[in-house]
Amino acid sequence: MPPNKKFKYDDSFIQFGFIVINSGGEEKPQCVLCHNVLESSSLKPCKLKRHLETNHSSLQHKGVDFFQRQGQTLKNFRLDGTGMFFKENVAGLKASYEVSREIAIAKKPHTIGEQLILPCCKIIMSNLLGNSELEKLKQVSLSNNSVMRRIADMSNNILLQVVSKMYNSKFKFFSIQLDETTDVANLAQLCVYVRYVHEKQLEDEFLFCEPLDTTTKAKDIFNKVDRFFRLYDLRWEHVIGVCTDGAPAMLGCRSGFQTLVKEKSPNAIGTHCILHRQALMVKTMPDKLSCVLTTMAVKGKSSEKSLPFKKEIQEFLRDRKPELHSTFTDNSFLMLLAFSVDIFESVNFVNLALQGKEINALHSHEKLTAFNTKIVMWRSKLEKKNFAPFPELDQFLDDNELEANDDIIEVMKQHMFILKSNEIQEEFIDMINDGGAKLLHRDMSCSDFWIEMGQSYPNLSKMALKVLVPFVTTYECEAAFSTLLNIKNKYRHRLDVVHDMRVALSKTKPNIDELIAAKQVHPSH
Structure with a gap:
């Protein structure tokens, strides 16, 4: 027997009052007047006319325009994906x-949606499009509870995407940085970021921010991260780097968080945040120089701002606080103050260079090595009484x-020695590559280069990335x-910030179409 013949809908069938509907993968005619759906075999002019x-x-003598209007109305009220009702509600969602x-x-x-955004949208639409268009805004739900649910949905979607990227990474390892703080409700909050290789680049991504339920001891922090993992x-064996501050709970040699991590992942690199280490280094200085800065701090003056207004400050102290006037007119004090301004300007420059996202060990090493080289040069200049590297001090003299x-x-040289002795040592892998790789290295960032070398030099690439992936x-x-x-x-002190933080800070965008597809579309959702 010949196969069943398939009939197709023709636009001319509208003259008989029929439009097409897809049912079970077949085209079937639907009457625009009684809404009955006939079999696909009825897609013949004679059967539709009958x-x-x-x-x-x-109604058989009505014109085509009449049947077209009836057909459009029917299409609009369909509940499947072709209906206008469905489309408007999807757009609203x-x-x-x-x-x-x-x-x-x-x-x-969350209340700003219903209290401010929606009323403003109504004002704009009524003025620009007329009141007839305001009905469409009823499809957009922005109540407090709706906004909260939307944010939670998007947060979970983002997290699943991030975890999926970590699973599917060519290099399975990743690193984390974490720190804890106390919020306005006096609740300890633990924040964790993750860095991993995705496709052909390193990605830093927000992982979670959750409250610590008991104390902020190393064991509590570890248990919180372990539960999430x-x-x-x-x-844990995929963790190759952990960066924390210098608190005992983090760096304790016996029970600190990094120690607990190394019990699970012995090869993980534990890093003390370079910014914190630099801050500790800068605080160490000779007594005379420390005394100068303490004097300025106690009196509420910034050394950088005080020096240009030296004369004005001296006149003020002479009239208002004579006991301090002699200190601020002492040349030795002012020399050390000018020296401090120059030094801290250089330190601040390095500090800013170490801040930011996607900072790795090589970048930090370059900046710190350059700073330490300058210190050696400055010390030799001081021995020759050459103050050119210190513009404020040189101008004052x-x-x-x-x-x-x-x-x-001698006080200045002592400070140079202290800064140099706190040099941060990092271990780096010697880069071995061929001529073609050198050309790539010239045009690519260091991390992108080693990811690119993953196929040609898998073992060397893996070793290099284990240095680059850890946070510093x-x-x-x-x-x-x-x-x-x-x-x-203080106005939202009872809020659970887990989902809001992830949506606000994540680089990964939520897949909203996927979320909509999983929902039953209704304006109350």
């Missing part, structure tokens, strides 16, 4: 998700026709705490 004449004889995401990114209260099937005595220079600062956690303060303030 239905019109038999069932709707009073998508708008609700996207506005909720913007609310989270802006760190605003077990929940999402992340393995020239303006007042003064010379720094040996005692003052906790900058991103520190920046996240600023977001925490904005989201959870």
